[in-house]
Every structure is written in C-alpha cells, then in structure tokens.
Amino acid sequence: MATKHTDPAHELRPVTQEQHIPERFIPTPTIEPGHNFATVTDHISSIVLRKRTPLGWFFGFLLALGGVGILTVSMTMLIGKGVGIWGINHPVGWGMDIINFVWWIGIGHAGTLISAILLLLRQEWRTSINRFAEAMTLFAVASAGLYPALHTGRPWFDYWLFPYPNTMGLWPQFRSPLMWDVFAVSTYATVSALFWYVGLIPDLATLRDRATNLWVKRAYGAFALGWRGSARHWHRYEHAYLLLAGLSTPLVLSVHTIVSFDFAVAQLPGWHATFFPPYFVAGAVFAGFAMVLTLSIPARKFFRLEDFITMRHLENMGKVLLATGLIVAYAYAMEWFYGLYSGNPFEIYMLKNRATGPYRGMYVALWVCNGFAPQLMWFKRCRTSPFWLFVTAMFVNVGMWLERFVIIPASLHRDFLPSSWGMYHGTFWDWSFFIGSIGLFFALLFLFLRFLPMISIFEMRTMVPEAQVQHEGEGGH
C-alpha cells in the first residue's frame, strides 16, 4: 500500500488547515478508529453466527410472539364476525384501522429515505443504519398492509382489487385513490424487499463463508446465489444499487403522496387540502426517523455496536427529527390559515371543533408531542444524549399516531348536518389489533436481528481507512 493511514480517511485534511478548524466542526467518526476489514466482518457476523442465543433475545422475541398471538385471535374474530367488532360506524367509517395503516406506512418511509436518498446525497454516515432501517421499512409495511386488507370487510375477496380478466366481467375503478393506494403500497413493498435483498447478497456470502455448521452454510449459501465478489459483478451490482436508489426516491415520495390522496381527494373539511402530499411526506420521515432512533438506541447498546452506530449517527438523526418536526408544525399552523382564509363555515367549524370539540385533548397532545418535544433537538446536549433522543423519539411516535387520529375520526365525526354527528372510540378489538401489529413488527425484527446482519458488512468495510485506493497517475489524496 502506497500510504498507510492510521486515522480515518474523513479526518484527513491538509496539515496547514488542521490548527484552524475548531473541534466542534470536526465530525465525530462514522466508525471508531482501530477497525480493519477483518474486525468489522467478524464483529457483525458473529452477532448472527454465534451458537448461543442471548437470553434477552428470547425474552424479547417471546413477548413479541405474544403480540402475534393477540393479532391472530383478533384476525380470527374479525373474519368471523366482520368489521362491526371495531368501533367504526356511521359517520366515522375510518377508525383505528386506517390510523394504524397510515402510522405504520409512515414509519416505513425512513428506511427508504436512509437507504436511497441519503445514498444519492452521498451521506456516508447512512451506512451503519441503512440495513436496519430497511428491515424496519419492510416490517412496518407488512404491519400496515394488514389493515386495509382486513378493512375491506371480506378479505377473502381482496384479490378483486387487482385487475385480471374474470368471469364476472368486472374491472377495478382506477379513478379512485383507493386503487392508487393498492398499487402504491404493493409496489413499495416489492421494491423495498428487492432493495433490501440486493443489499444483503454480499453479506449472505460472507455468512456462508464464515458459518461452520454445514446446514447454516447451505442456507446462507442458497440465498447468497453464489456471490463471489468478482470485480465485474461488483461493477454491475453498484450500478444496479444506484439505479434502485434513484427509483426508490421518487417512489417513497409518491407512496405517501398517494396515501394523502386517500384523504385530500375527498370533499371533507379537514381532508380536502392541496398541501396534504408534502405535509404527509414530511410527517412520514419524521415518524420514521423517530422509530429508527427508538429501535437503534437499545439495539446498539444490547449488541455492543457503539463502534459502528456512533454518536454522530444519533445526532444526525436528531437533526432530521428537528427539521421534519418543524415542517410538520408548520403544516399544523397552515391548516389554520387555510381554514380561516377559505371563509368556508364548514372549514372554520372543523378547526374550532378540532381545538375545542370532544377530541381537543388529542389535539393538545399532538402539539405537545410533535410541535414542542422535538424542540429539545436544538440543544446539542440533548442531541448527543441517547436518553433524551429516546424520549423525544417516543414523544414523536405517539404524536404521529395522534396526528392521524386528529385527521381521520376527528374530521369525520362532525358531519355536515348535526343529525349525522357521532363519536368514535376504539373498541377492545381495535386496540388488540394495534397491539398485535406492534407484536408482528417486533417479532419480525427480532428474527431479523438474530439471522441476518443488522449492519451492512460490506459497506462498513468501505468505511475502513485501508479501503481507500490510489489510482495510477494520481498523486496521493
């Protein structure tokens, strides 16, 4: 090797400048010094390949599995008795099922944002968290997909949503935002799964080569597709990965845009607003980063990954939380402006009802969680403290659920005529579904943490200083 560096490459800068850069402007590293290709590989793959599963994992997994049990019982009840077991009724036809759907799908968006948009923006710090966040996307979309599928009432006919020549001579009505949603969410789930799997292939090959048990080796080998790290393969691989990132970026924006169309295209005050798409997309990123923080703070502690998921990652996520939180708060304020400026009595009534009506507690809590709590992120002390980041993230998780509650039932429950006013309360089965879907999410996440590398090993190798190469004719860095 031409030059041997001992310090991380991103800290390299001309010596003359070194004295003038105040320490606070020098970023903390994305990988702690002292790692090489072998230590990175061994550390991350050993989490997966160790023979003894830690007791804490079993505890967490069983707890999550309990949630899956609740979900199974709830689904059985729903299919047996129909959607009447939920609290939905006239005038509130969309309740917690749709709230939870939007909540989960929004959470999923951070994964794609981290893996695709930050890749295109060359934010190299994304490397430690992208795999984890992509897995979170997949499992969140899986949880989200349950709700609309079951909300159709007769889920065994859900395949009618897809266009295919049939003996009934029926075709879907493609002018409906609900059909757009079917295509958006199923495309999103498919592309996210492909993106995630493509990212996993080289790491599966690493696990195949590291595994000592023959069957474990064969299992990883089958999914690694015979990957051997050829330069030609890497070339096409990186090309494909970049193209996928480029395709996923507009996709992720379109998905939540279309989810917001489910509301914005309707005539209902509180839903019928042109600024819903950007408002929803910002909210999705906000919710998603909060969930990444919620999951990665305990995970990095439990699996001793502080060297790879450093304070820099947490701080950057805190900054994203602040920025998107401000956009969301701006949207809440603009809702008032649009409503009042419209002069429409129904719009004005909707706003008044939101702030002073029966669901006012939710609205106040929404402002506290999404408007005020993220303001903590202005302070570096909070941004660099896992505890305060976790607290803020939990506020946002709750706040984003409340936001959808305020948008959906709180807009529906006061219809245009007082004779068709009503109230919505989640029933036991509404809540059991919600808890069940959280259980499903965590059960899948625990399986992922046990059987697949939660940090992209091959991308972490490129973060190691020795990975820097000099090309012919180049005069050093």
Place this chain on the structure above:
Amino acid sequence: MAIGRIRQGLYGVIAEFSDPQTLLDAANKTREAGYTSTDAFSPFPIHGLAEAIGFHKSRLSIIVLTMGILGGIGGFVMCWYANVIAYPLNIGGKPWNSWPAWIPITFECTILLAAFGAVFGMLALNGLPMPYHPVFNVRRFDQASRDKFFLVIHARDPKFNLDDARSFLQSLGPREVTDVPW
C-alpha cells in the same frame, strides 16, 4: 459451462493479496502485461478495479430504461382498457378517457418494472445464481468475503502459459499463488 459436460484441467491461476491497493496495482499490471481474460475478487467494491481488468460497459442502464418504459405504457394501457373499453363507469361526469386519474398507477408501474429490470437484470448479467464456480475450489477463497483480495488469470486467456502466469503473479507481491482446478 454446459450442463452435463465435465470440464477437466485448469480454470486458471489465482493470486491472493492482503490489501486493495496491491490488488488494484496487480490488476493494472496484469492488463498492461497483455492478459485479457482475468478476474479480480474483493470483499467490497473497489473503484477502478473493473476497469483495471478490462471491463468497461455494463448494459444494465438500457435494460432498466426499457423495463421502465414498458411498465409506464403497460400501467396506463391497463387503466385505459379497464375503464374505457372493458368496464366504463361514469364517475362524477368525468370523460371516459380521464387520463390524469391514471397517472399515479402509471407511475407506480413504471417504478415497479424498472426495479425488476435493475435487480433481475443485474443478476442475469452477472450470471447469478451460480452455486458452483471453480474459484470456490481455492482453499483460502472463503477469505475473499472477509479481508483478502484475489486475482485470477484464466486458462482460456490466449496468452496463458501455466509457468509464465505463475511467475508473473508471483512478481506482483501476492501472499500466495495457487492453481484453480475446474
């Protein structure tokens, strides 16, 4: 590698290196020495390595573009056929061919097929899945997915001569040079 045909003899000669810089330099020297059928293996993508072994153009972009266009046209035609020809419904007095309402689905279909093109096109061009490959016969090749770097000169290279290839690779500063059987 036709199925049912047993290949015998030598696949090539492989050299193992300990760091990416040596591999890249070695790959460049091998190309400059006139070898045209070579391959390099590394645990992570190294920029310039594909070019160093004489690989330049990937046909992936055109595959993705074609698939994207097909997806876009297909998505739109699907909506149009269903709502204009097969099952026309009057929705709010909109014209039959109310195309703006079909843009979201057209867009999603474009992305979906382009993504299929990117993933399956990449795998197909790379010839994956390929469970068996001669380089897996090399004893230390499992280190290629950890921290070691390999360069192989194929026996089918017109300039290939076993002794020359061995001594040439030996001159590039490898950790070890071994023969790769089929």
